[in-house]
Amino acid sequence: MTTHLVWLRNDLRITDNQALHAACGDPSARVLAVFIATPQQWRRHGMAPRQAALIYASLRQLQLALAQKGIPLHCHQCDDFTAAVDWLADYCERRQVDALFYNRQYELNERRRDQLLAQRLAGRVACRSFDDGLLLPPGSVLTGGGEMYKVYTPFRNAFIRRLTESDLRCLPAPKPRGEALPPPEAPEAFDYPAAETGADFPAGEEAALQRLRAFCREQVQDYLRQRDLPALAGTSSLSPYLAIGALSPRQCFNRLRAEHPSVLAAPESGAFGWLNELIWREFYRHLMVAYPALCRHRPFIDWTDKVRWRQDDAMLQAWQRGQTGYPIVDAAMRQLNETGWMHNRLRMISASFLVKDLLIDWRAGERYFMSQLLDGDLAANNGGWQWAASTGTDAAPYFRIFNPTTQGERFDPQGTFIRKWLPELAAVPDNDIHHPQRWAEKQRLTLEYPLPIVDHKQARLDTLAAFEAAKSGGF
Secondary structure (H helix, E strand, O other), X not given: OOEEEEEEOOOOOOOOOHHHHHHOOOOOOEEEEEEEEOHHHHHHHOOOHHHHHHHHHHHHHHHHHHHHOOOOEEEEEOOOHHHHHHHHHHHHHHOOOOEEEEEOOOOHHHHHHHHHHHHHHOOOOEEEEEOOXXXXXXXXXXXXXXXXXXXXXXXXXXXXXXXXHOOOOOOOOOOOOOOOOOOOOOOOOOOOOOOOOOOOOOOOHHHHHHHHHHHHHXXXXXXXXXXXXXXXXXXXXXXXXXXXXXXXXXXXXXXXXXXXXOHHHOOOOHHHHHXXXXXXXXXXXXXXXXXXXXXXXXXXXXXXXXXXXOOOHHHHHHHHHOOOOOHHHHHHHHHHHHHOOOOHHHXXXXXXXXXXXXXXXXXXXXHHHHHHOOOOOHHHHHHHXXXXXXXXXXXXXXXOOOOHHHHHHHHOOOOHHHHHHOHHHOOOOHHHOOXXXXXXXXXXXXXXXXXXOOOHHHHHHHHHHHHHHHHHOOO
């Protein structure tokens, strides 16, 4: 009997899973599935404990769903990618696997791992890989000169043209392969720090699909109006599911188009605004494949590596803990620390503050976000940080610096979000919520809240000088 093995990675779903669908294409084949946890590799990559917990909980649901289809899922744990290749090659031999099916990952270490495995299995096991985690595969959207776009808007325009020509239908879940299997035992707990994911992000494919349907049907029309207001639930909150593959981008696109058939012809609509965010996700992944140095903590703009960053652990820790004295920044960081999630506008504000107000290396912020985020994803996180730091492709110009106070006034005018995460400011009136210490001084009160750790006006001048010196080659 022919044996097909599906290697599940960041694609923890049974519907619209290209590798799983292909492995099940032969009705007479025996189909097995494996998932390999690599805790030491995760530590090197800085994975958040909450994301590991979400993976584990989703994996358990996937294991049960596959068992209903007659497909056993074996979960194994080894230290790192090298050990994973060794174990998987041995597993293929022991189980007499004829073909291995997996969906591609695009990070540099993951690509090297897959190349090594293909070499180990050459001549013995056929390896079939798929571009499952993107709407369009890397390298398929290029300039007229055959190069990767370095600016987002022309990439998006070309991407949409390709999108209309592509087959993006979702694949069904596999048909049952004989009798359902008895419910398997839960996988062994990962040898990794544990953290609660919270009720806001229930695990599993069905929870992700329910959230997607509700968002596209009930909320996306208001997306452009609400997405920058952190006090409202105006975003989809689907990024944790996309990051671990409990949801596919094709499912997002097709559900959006089903609810809003004219989305591609309505660039001013909320539906198009959300599609735009999905395309940003694609842009950063395509960039990462075209420029692998992005996986090695290198800035896209070379001269920005000459910026003389401030080495100040106390300021870095104040930012991490939400104790900077700037309410919108502190509320954002406390939300991140407590929930593992942060609103996108707040990611921009807090990232800009670390780099442009504290003049701390963007890579310190990138690492910290990854250590906390439920939706931690190298391409998106790196892309966002390099945008905020003015070091990346299509980045904000270095002289464009967010004022954290005016950002708070604009996007949380009554301080609703701030008060949720900074209860020590509950008594501060709306008009003063963005200047709480100024209000406290007038009232002759003492707040259990720090004074601003930097003066924004002076910090702006210091940052401009640092960037200008780096650009001119001076120190």
